[in-house]
Amino acid sequence: MKIETIREAAGRLAGHARRTPLLSSPFLDEIAGRRVLVKPECLQHTGSFKxxxxxxxxxxxxxxxxxxxxxxxxxxxxxxxxxxxxxxxxxxxxxxxxxxxxxxxxxxxxxxxxxxxxxxxxxxxxxxxxxxxxxxxxxxxVRPFDEPLVIAGQGTVGLEIAEDAAALGLDAAAVLVPCGGGGLTSGIATALAAEAPGLRVHPVEPEGFDDVKRSLIAGEIQRNTRLSGSICDAIITPAPGDLTWPIIRRLCGAGIAVSEDEALMAMAAAFTRLKIVIEPGGAVALAAALYHGSEIEGEAVIAVASGGNVDAALFRMALERFG
Amino acid sequence: MKIETIREAAGRLAGHARRTPLLSSPFLDEIAGRRVLVKPECLQHTGSFKxxxxxxxxxxxxxxxxxxxxxxxxxxxxxxxxxxxxxxxxxxxxxxxxxxxxxxxxxxxxxxxxxxxxxxxxxxxxxxxxxxxxxxxxxxxVRPFDEPLVIAGQGTVGLEIAEDAAALGLDAAAVLVPCGGGGLTSGIATALAAEAPGLRVHPVEPEGFDDVKRSLIAGEIQRNTRLSGSICDAIITPAPGDLTWPIIRRLCGAGIAVSEDEALMAMAAAFTRLKIVIEPGGAVALAAALYHGSEIEGEAVIAVASGGNVDAALFRMALERFG
CATH class of the missing domain: 3.40.50.1100 (Rossmann fold)
Structure with missing residues (x-):
């Protein structure tokens, strides 16, 4: 994937995809012990970066x-x-x-x-x-992730992060990305490697479905043994893709796996502190930022909130338990 | 209030206040029977335009x-x-x-x-x-609304609406604004009168606390008889302010009053369709856009979602009843 392919995607999406901001709250900074910025792709058309x-x-x-x-x-x-x-x-x-x-x-x-x-x-x-x-x-x-034009489209999230981080004077940060098949992760990693090399992507997955984290450790593709039974359904895939995996291996830092309860806690925190609605699979990166600080280096973290298509009953449960 | 005073406020707020977008969903357009755009000030720092x-x-x-x-x-x-x-x-x-x-x-x-x-x-x-x-x-x-610098600061919401409406090619629309003491309403009305005169502000209030609607009908300040007992606590004030009322009378169209259930329904719709969290008082304008269409003219409506500081228990109730 070349950065030009992502820039071409940005040109095609201009005036169509919503330009999402970076949100923040001093209360989230306090929980994380570092500066936290959230990229709310739940606000994208159809409620996700897809x-x-x-x-x-x-x-x-x-x-x-x-x-x-x-x-x-x-x-x-x-x-x-x-x-x-x-x-x-x-x-x-x-x-x-x-x-x-x-x-x-x-x-x-x-x-x-x-x-x-x-x-x-x-x-x-x-x-x-x-x-x-x-x-x-x-x-x-139209494939969901293992397709250059799809990866390039998702990579425009990375171009926006690079631009907004520069405006904030941030030249080093961990960028946490919810990772299923790896289209969003590999796209953002490609964009940041070119535009903001001090921003390093870490894929984030639910515990028990951490094929990418294990693949990065093993140095070759590992598969999930289960493909259902997670509330994080949006990011459950058998394994990283043939196109996305080589990019992830080359450009990403270590993966992080979070529990379902941590994802629900992050959903409640985003409700209270950012006023956004995130689905469980879209909340794993914020969960890692807030509750896995020891696995992250540096003074700032950018968490992508990749989607918000959650049923009302599940959202109510998250608020009831952790709101 | 002069437009220059609001422009000066925009200069002071640049790089500090969050520049909020206009959100939309084809599903909301369908409910309303016209194009609906939402200005999510719930995403502002501290969760409201204040x-x-x-x-x-x-x-x-x-x-x-x-x-x-x-x-x-x-x-x-x-x-x-x-x-x-x-x-x-x-x-x-x-x-x-x-x-x-x-x-x-x-x-x-x-x-x-x-x-x-x-x-x-x-x-x-x-x-x-x-x-x-x-x-x-x-x-x-620091007064909450009857203060020129406060009105000017809130008026920057109107400058942003004018800019984004122009980019969308919208030169006529009803702009619905949750109205308590009238700082936000009068500020936006002043900004739009100068920058986008085809965008007409209508104040929106909860039923039983519609002092501004009744004041506009009477042509002079009317007061609320009650000051408590509404879930829309953020916008309950005794009467429009001495500074805000003359601006509202001169620049605004008719007021709209919505029920508490309509506010809760709008909160649930914003959850499902926009992935944002709105408090009841911040949801009255969206409620008017969705459920009071006969009181609005034109093909497009812009609803300000003024705040999102709602307790989890009340939000869960809104989702349980209307989600």
Whole structure:
């Protein structure tokens, strides 16, 4: 990934993706024992950074190919990013979702104009359904992370962090990024290596799903043994991607794994101190900043809050336990 | 109030107050039946717009006078705005709060470095305590709304709205503003009259506390009969101010009154669709945009979400009932 590819993405996203700020609170600084800055991508269109990569991918497609439509597999944030981007270009989007996906996410994806195709996880083959539909209709697959245009789109988060950190006079900081397949992490790491080399990315994952942390220790790709059973569903993937892993290995510092309770505590802290709504998977970086200080070096930390698509019942539970 | 006074405030606040964006969601547009843009001042430092007026007032004071310190009466958002501003200038702040104010707000105000003086609402005279302390220590009173520098600071919200609306190509819209004493409303109205005359401000209040709406109908100041018993505590005041009322009468369109349930519904909608946390008093303008469309003209509405300092228990209740 070249920095120029991310700069091109920024050009395509200008006037479309929301330019998110860096938020802060003296109360968070006190908990962390250092300066804490939060990049609230929960405020991005569709409630997560995923819109950036999806919109960049569609914007870069040849118009004739794009006009035939796009297809994606997702039960969550990527689905909504692709659906909104397709609607903005006036082209069809087919999203293949498991039939047991949350009803609200299915409804939202449909409301954004996408055709939702449900499949049964136990008896049907998602990839076969996708390949058949794509072939029959000439749809282009938009991958969730292992795709250069997607990584470049997510990397624009890093360009904004570099710009805002410079304006604050910050030339050294740990940058904590919630990490699933690694699209956001590798994109930000590439942007910062070029624009703000004193800002070092650390991937953050939930305990029990820390494939990237273990891969960094082992020096080669490690896989998760489980793929469900976490409230941090937005960032649960089998392993880092073929494109994202070499970037992460080359540019990132050590990974950090946080507990589910720490993610819920970070959600409550963001509610009280920043007035933003974060989902569990989007809260792991802030959780690491607040509760894993001994694994971080330096006087400042920037935590990406990658998404806010959380059900009201789960959010209420976080506030009840930790608010 | 001259527009130059607000521009001077913007100069003093540059690099200190957070520049908040305009947020939107196609789902909110659908509820309202028109385009909805939200100005999230809940993301401002201390969780409300009050920081702008307080910081501007302290920044404009003569340094020798400021060094003796400031004093304010407040049980909520103004207290935190004054406390943080005073801490930034390294000067003392005394905040006089009722002893039955929420423990969290007292704790936050103290944590921001202010000296909190509690008084008993039933048996003690707040003004007498304030006058005595101010006289003995040479403290300067920072009024919550009826003060030109405070109005000018809040008016910078209007400058930002004008700038962002122009960038979106919006030259006509209703601008709905939560209204207590009228500092924010009159400041924004002054800024927009000069910078974006097609954007017309409408004050929004809770039912039963709609002194400004009734004042606009009567053409002279009307008072509230009650001063407590609303969850919208942040915007409950006896009547519009001597300075704010003439501005509101001259520049604002009709007032709108919303129910407490509508405010709670707007809080839940902002949680689900915008990923921001709003307090009931800060949600009344969004409530008017979503549920009082027949009282608004035009194809676009801009709602100011003025603050987010809400207790977790009340927020959970809003989500439980309407999330």
């Amino acid at each position: 819109y950036r990569g999806a919109r960049n991918t569609l914007a870069a497609m040849a118009p004739e190919r794009r006009a035939r439509g796009v297809i994606a597999f997702s039960s969550g944030n990527h689905a909504q990013g692709v659906a909104l981007s397709a609607r903005e270009f006036g082209v069809p989007a087919v999203i293949i979702m498991p039939s047991d996906a949350p009803a609200l996410k299915i409804a939202n994806t449909r409301a954004l104009g996408a055709e939702v195709v449900l499949y049964d996880r136990a008896s049907e083959d998602r990839d076969e359904i996708g390949a058949r539909l794509a072939g029959a209709r000439g749809l282009t697959l | 920081y702008r007026g307080a910081r501007n007032t302290l920044a404009a004071m003569a340094p020798e006078r400021r060094a003796r310190g400031v004093i304010a009466f407040s049980s909520g958002n103004h207290a935190q705005g004054v406390a943080l501003s005073a801490r930034e200038f390294g000067v003392p702040a005394v905040i006089i709060m009722p002893s039955d104010a929420p423990a969290l707000k007292i704790a936050n105000t103290r944590a921001l470095g202010a000296e909190v003086v509690l008084y008993d609402r039933a048996s003690e005279d707040r003004d007498e305590i304030g006058a005595r302390l101010a006289g003995a220590r040479g403290l300067t009173l």
